[in-house]
Amino acid sequence: MLEKVSVAQARLEESVGKEVVLQGWVRTCRDMKTMCFIALNDGSCFGNIQLVADDSLTNYDSEVKKLTTGSSIYAEGKIVASPGSEQPTEVQVTKLEVYDIAPAEYPLQKKRHTLEFLRSIAHLRPRANTFNAVARVRNRLCYSIHQFFQSRGFYYIHTPLITASDCEGAGEMFKVTTLDLANVPRTPDGNVDYTQDFFGKPAFLTVSGQLAVENYACAMGKVYTFGPTFRAENSNTSRHLSEFWMIEPEMAFYTLSENMQLAEEFLKTLLRDVLNDCAEDMQFFNDRIDPSHTLLESLTKIVECDFQRCSYTQAIEILTNAKQKFQYPVQWGVDLQSEHERYLTEVHFKGPVIVHDYPKDIKAFYMRLNDDEKTVRAMDVLTPGVGEIIGGSEREYRYDVLENRLKELGLNPEDYWWYLDLRRFGTVPHSGFGLGLERILMFVTSMQNIRDVIPFPRFPGNAEF
Numbered sequence: 295m296l297e298k299v300s301v302a303q304a305r306l307e308e309s310v311g312k313e314v315v316l317q318g319w320v321r322t323c324r325d326m327k328t329m330c331f332i333a334l335n336d337g338s339c340f341g342n343i344q345l346v347a348d349d350s351l352t353n354y355d356s357e358v359k360k361l362t363t364g365s366s367i368y369a370e371g372k373i374v375a376s377p378g379s380e381q382p383t384e385v386q387v388t389k390l391e392v393y394d395i396a397p398a399e400y401p402l403q404k405k406r407h408t409l410e411f412l413r414s415i416a417h418l419r420p421r422a423n424t425f426n427a428v429a430r431v432r433n434r435l436c437y438s439i440h441q442f443f444q445s446r447g448f449y450y451i452h453t454p455l456i457t458a459s460d461c462e463g464a465g466e467m468f469k470v471t472t473l474d475l476a477n478v479p480r481t482p483d484g485n486v487d488y489t490q491d492f493f494g495k496p497a498f499l500t501v502s503g504q505l506a507v508e509n510y511a512c513a514m515g516k517v518y519t520f521g522p523t524f525r526a527e528n529s530n531t532s533r534h535l536s537e538f539w540m541i542e543p544e545m546a547f548y549t550l551s552e553n554m555q556l557a558e559e560f561l562k563t564l565l566r567d568v569l570n571d572c573a574e575d576m577q578f579f580n581d582r583i584d585p586s587h588t589l590l591e592s593l594t595k596i597v598e599c600d601f602q603r604c605s606y607t608q609a610i611e612i613l614t615n616a617k618q619k620f621q622y623p624v625q626w627g628v629d630l631q632s633e634h635e636r637y638l639t640e641v642h643f644k645g646p647v648i649v650h651d652y653p654k655d656i657k658a659f660y661m662r663l664n665d666d667e668k669t670v671r672a673m674d675v676l677t678p679g680v681g682e683i684i685g686g687s688e689r690e691y692r693y694d695v696l697e698n699r700l701k702e703l704g705l706n707p708e709d710y711w712w713y714l715d716l717r718r719f720g721t722v723p724h725s726g727f728g729l730g731l732e733r734i735l736m737f738v739t740s741m742q743n744i745r746d747v748i749p750f751p752r753f754p755g756n757a758e759f
């Protein structure tokens with residue numbers, strides 16, 4: 295009986311002797327006159343399997359010899375130990391059928407392509423090594439995220455993508471409407487009449503599931519949400535997307551320091567899982583993507599060491615005393631710019647650092663106000679190369695203080711009535727954070743542009759594919 299196997303299975307030494315079917319895409323085909331060496335890939339793993347096809351095949355001259363890069367094929371054959379040193383196994387082909395011969399204009403010819411070019415063919419780039427590898431690591435991270443929380447008694451909660459409240463209060467939301475934009479209904483005083491809109495009021499794509507998931511934390515203890523989030527900020531940077539995925543755990547009865555502890559364990563677990571289970575892909579990122587080829591070494595070190603912690607106030611001191619000159623001047627109260635984050639993680643602490651207790655004026659309304667009334671119980675996890683990958687806080691659970699904060703920031707407490715209600719009926723201290731999936735993926739792979747770690751990136755001016 296022929297067994298249908300993946301390239302990953304076929305490459306295992308223990309598969310030697312099996313009669314198999316393989317299907318996939320030709321990476322290269324070397325024509326040695328009476329035989330061809332075909333490197334076949336099906337995305338199941340980083341490496342290819344070598345198929346050896348000779349002129350005993352009936353379609354050898356008519357089809358096999360004409361195979362081109364990108365062609366799709368079906369092959370039957372026997373897995374044998376490979377005489378070559380590059381791979382443990384290869385396949386002696388007994389039958390080969392062609393699904394499609396890719397013409398010469400197939401854009402992924404065997405040569406190095408720039409990431410910019412590959413971005414312009416996002417529909418085909420999953421067949422390129424780098425994007426194949428990124429997708430597998432992304433998959434492993436997502437699996438690991440669920441394993442981490444499930445094994446610790448967290449419940450997975452689905453929070454809505456369409457919402458009427460701005461979680462971050464930053465007004466960076468995409469509007470969701472069915473109003474005819476060419477003929478918008480108006481109220482007598484000239485404003486848009488949202489009562490005629492689909493939801494009867496303005497609605498948006500969510501920037502975060504936090505407010506909704508807090509309601510479940512205050513009922514079920516430890517919960518998390520994990521889904522796409524949307525930001526209409528006009529940041530054309532290598533670290534921002536308009537659509538990205540966020541993991542947001544929320545824990546009742548957690549203090550800020552317990553929150554930081556969880557974030558650290560979480561990140562270390564993700565790194566450990568990827569290092570263990572994506573060895574071949576990670577070796578590729580180390581050797582071919584990370585310019586200093588130290589990725590594996592530095593991730594391994596991070597798993598083994600404690601993260602540094604420092605208050606925002608201490609961070610400002612460190613930056614003020616730095617010999618380095620910054621483009622953005624540093625003083626207490628300013629938001630940390632990426633050059634500051636880089637200095638802290640890359641030069642000063644030489645590793646991830648958790649900065650906590652930020653000035654309230656640069657953070658969102660829901661963070662717990664400290665007794666100094668100037669800072670809030672916020673924390674950001676900063677990493678070398680990427681900067682902020684986690685943002686979180688202890689939540690303000692005192693009704694009056696929260697209501698005041700909303701007003702101070704020019705937000706309407708009525709819009710947050712249900713969120714405020716949590717503080718009226720059995721309010722409890724609680725904390726949570728958000729990890730940007732693409733940010734951690736950049737960190738883990740050393741990929742430099744966030745647009746290359748999500749299958750189809752959305753950013754200002756681009757919603758192609």
Ligand code: 4AD
Nearest residue numbers: 502504534535538542683684685686727728730733
């Ligand atoms: O710091 P942020 O804005 O925090 C929140 O949304 C909180 N509601 C999270 C919480 O406490 N539950 O975003 C959290 C993380 C950032 O640290 C970053 O990793 C990522 O989300 N992020 C982005 N990733 C890609 N593109 C963007 N435009 C991002 N904005 C934030």
Ligand code: MG
Nearest residue numbers: 674682684685
């Ligand atoms: Mg943040």
